[in-house]
Ligand SMILES: NC(=O)C1=CN([C@@H]2O[C@H](COP(=O)(O)OP(=O)(O)OC[C@H]3O[C@@H](n4cnc5c(N)ncnc54)[C@H](OP(=O)(O)O)[C@@H]3O)[C@@H](O)[C@H]2O)C=CC1
């Protein structure tokens with residue numbers, strides 16, 4: 001049995017993905033802090049909503065899906081109820097496996113995961129790292145849970161905060177660019193709906209080409225950029241405004257913020 005502790009946005013997305021992948025609602029339990037949230041999850045998925053202590057006691061795999069700021073309190077609550085040897089999978093940004101291990105029974109295998117919101121459409125990017133007591137079997141169990149909702153990559157834990165900045169937060173950067181491009185369409189006098197459709201389809205087309213062509217993004221961009229044409233006029237402005245440097249600094253700032261989260 002799998003227990004999702006703190007089934008908010010990411011926990012619910014994983015829960016629904018796991019059910020889409022064919023697990024039965026009776027194989028899962030979840031926990032929620034508010035009764036109205038518990039009722040919604042029960043009604044939407046037909047799963048049992050239990051206390052954190054009950055979830056910890058009955059599940060073989062515990063998925064911790066609370067915000068980093070709530071992790072200390074959650075672990076203090078469940079620590080005494082986790083039987084030895086249970087696999088604990090954490091989805092939280094910034095929280096290290098040693099932070100979790102220190103608050104659970106000695107020897108508990110912990111796998112740290114960073115996923116992203118495309119879990120909703122089975123297109124997530126999830127990266128996994130083993131804690132001190134997690135072995136190949138535990139990593140494999142985490143991969144089995146995550147593979148139905150997208151791609152999974154193993155990385156050393158030292159790269160987890162970087163992965164959080166790159167792919168955990170990544171979808172937000174693309175949405176931000178889409179917003180800005182739609183605004184540009186408005187500036188050029190387009191109806192909002194038309195601008196949105198043009199930008200979304202361009203984003204989808206570009207993403208599918210990136211994924212399926214095997215070409216490097218530089219080559220794909222060169223294919224769009226005609227000599228003396230329109231695209232290079234835009235690229236010159238992006239370069240003049242230092243957009244590439246801004247992206248590097250933004251993602252580094254996200255990585256640094258991840259490093260701060262474990263300390264609250
Ligand atoms: N959002 C994203 O794009 C991503 C988030 N993450 C990570 O996933 C984790 C969850 O994020 P997200 O889903 O966005 O956050 P949410 O706030 O949507 O989900 C967390 C849920 O946990 C509940 N909760 C908090 N404490 C407890 C408790 N003691 N017992 C039971 N339930 C509790 C919260 O209740 P309440 O509703 O009352 O607040 C909330 O519903 C975070 O650690 C984040 O770093 C990782 C990748 C991407």
Ligand SMILES: O=C(O)[C@@H]1CCC=N1
Pocket residue numbers: 093164168169
């Ligand atoms: O913004 C955050 O902290 C979380 C982690 C990765 C994406 N969202």
